[in-house]
Amino acid sequence: MAKKRFHDMGCSVARALDEVGDWWSLLVVKEAMMGTRRYVDFQAHLGIAKNVLCDRLSRLVENGVMVREDVGEHGTRYEYRLTEKGRDLFTVVTALRQWSERWHPRCDSLQLVDREAGAPLATVQVCDSRGRPLTVRDVRFVEVGEEDADGLVG
Amino acid sequence: MAKKRFHDMGCSVARALDEVGDWWSLLVVKEAMMGTRRYVDFQAHLGIAKNVLCDRLSRLVENGVMVREDVGEHGTRYEYRLTEKGRDLFTVVTALRQWSERWHPRCDSLQLVDREAGAPLATVQVCDSRGRPLTVRDVRFVEVGEEDADGLVG
């Protein structure tokens, strides 16, 4: 009767969600991407309960998405920072952000721009090997080593 | 003491996760993207509890991510299908899939290929307005209407 976990479902999407699909997890990652590093700041900015924050940070550290570093020059002080693996979730978070902006406009006052030019980012898209955009209807799922056809989606 | 929802946090990522960030929600969407349409099939393929599946499907329909269609030619029969909004989550799901494949190789036997060429997809990336790949360290978050600087991430 324990909460079902997804890591053993033989599906990479499930495996990913097992690590970052909990309530709050991706928001903690997103907050870290905005520069937040300290426990109290995560707590204040997100409005998350302290014990839940504790649990999420621990799990993210366990899974190699973040690291906890002692920076206690003055007093008890730690920093939670994204690892390479964590920073690599930028695509996921940005895809979510853009999806949200397309379907619920004006719910956010923040905009992402590239640091160099100050211009808005391009839309994240799934593309084929030659860079042409694809929808879910343009793809097939094949067993590695086998051929497999399936119908249209939607 | 009710579960905290994210829709009113003034953050588009939070808003997105409020709709599809529940345990199981994105897996249901992913399953639909693979062609599954019927209640019993979602249940069998995912191994999700029936009442939870009920709740997730209802919420996805409420939020316009899926639709429930009566196709009861023979007996009680409905189909749950993705809407345009739901299909638009393809980028998010694919980004998650690719992230997972990078960080936990060989946990899935399925591969996505484009229907036309049969070739694997390109890697989903965040790019600037001219198509050059960006990491989270290459972006800034600005208040719309204002300028705002922030430090490096990670």
Place this chain on the structure above:
DNA sequence: AAATCTGGTTGCTTTATAGGACTATATTTG
């Protein structure tokens, strides 16, 4: 007529989450 299929609902148990009180160490303030 009985069994099966489909799409649920209900009740029960376990786990998660929210919120507040509390702690321990270290630092800053008066």
Place this chain on the structure above:
DNA sequence: CAAATATAGTCCTATAAAGCAACCAGATTT
């Protein structure tokens, strides 16, 4: 020097959500 503040938690309790099995109702198949 004493008191207040800061940081990073832990512990406890109440409510909500998840998992599981049993049950149900209409329609179809056997």
